[in-house]
Amino acid sequence: MKSLKENIQNQYQYQKLHQYQHQGRNKHQHQNQHQNQHNENLIVAHISEMFALELGFSTREANLIGKAAEYHDVGKAHICPSIIMKPSALTPDEFEIMKMHTKFGAQMLANIRGELGVVARTVAEFHHEDCQATGYWKVPTSQLPSFLPLVSIVDTYVALRNRRPYKPSWPLEQTLEYLHTQSNVRFCPKLVERFIRFIHLINTKSNLIHTTNKNPLQDELFCGKIVLS
Numbered sequence: 019m020k021s022l023k024e025n026i027q028n029q030y031q032y033q034k035l036h037q038y039q040h041q042g043r044n045k046h047q048h049q050n051q052h053q054n055q056h057n058e059n060l061i062v063a064h065i066s067e068m069f070a071l072e073l074g075f076s077t078r079e080a081n082l083i084g085k086a087a088e089y090h091d092v093g094k095a096h097i098c099p100s101i102i103m104k105p106s107a108l109t110p111d112e113f114e115i116m117k118m119h120t121k122f123g124a125q126m127l128a129n130i131r132g133e134l135g136v137v138a139r140t141v142a143e144f145h146h147e148d149c150q151a152t153g154y155w156k157v158p159t160s161q162l163p164s165f166l167p168l169v170s171i172v173d174t175y176v177a178l179r180n181r182r183p184y185k186p187s188w189p190l191e192q193t194l195e196y197l198h199t200q201s202n203v204r205f206c207p208k209l210v211e212r213f214i215r216f217i218h219l220i221n222t223k224s225n226l227i228h229t230t231n232k233n234p235l236q237d238e239l240f241c242g243k244i245v246l247s
């Protein structure tokens with residue numbers, strides 16, 4: 019049986035090939051975008067797993083959440099690069115198309131069996147929902163499994179800290195301030211509070227390790243592949 023990665027990679031590669039052939043876009047630009055997306059997915063996965071442990075999920079559960087989180091945006095393979103890489107705000111129509119990456123992602127993961135399949139599909143389909151039911155599909159997170167909001171807040175954090183075609187990377191304090199403003203809006207206040215404490219903790223650890231010239235945590239977290247200020 020094919021692994022989760024092989025299953026998804028085949029579909030992803032096919033889709034990318036299709037885009038290269040039919041849209042005549044700059045291949046290097048796509049490859050960079052692909053690589054950045056891959057790196058970012060790994061970071062979301064890693065932080066989600068660590069934050070899940072911090073929140074009291076078992077090692078097995080946290081590992082499952084991390085693996086599922088790696089594929090949260092796999093459905094973007096079906097979204098036109100001109101929308102993904104647009105350097106300005108999306109039009110309402112483009113936003114409707116972008117929303118579909120969640121549904122496409124769940125479809126792409128449809129053949130994954132067992133618990134991992136269930137968790138991965140749930141994360142892919144609902145990672146843009148929030149506690150006030152104002153997300154993509156207006157599902158309140160109270161109606162979703164408890165691991166969902168934790169992946170959502172990690173995804174938001176990583177997206178803000180990373181560069182996007184339409185915005186620079188946000189500094190740490192600005193990112194945490196923003197998350198604070200989303201307390202009771204997108205995320206429940208307790209989750210925001212725990213996440214901010216968790217991020218301060220891992221940054222402190224990174225800095226401590228950094229002073230010894232080793233810095234494995236930071237290397238692991240950010241892989242040295244995307245620039246975080």
Ligand SMILES: [Fe+2]
Nearest residue numbers: 090091145146
């Ligand atoms: Fe997404």
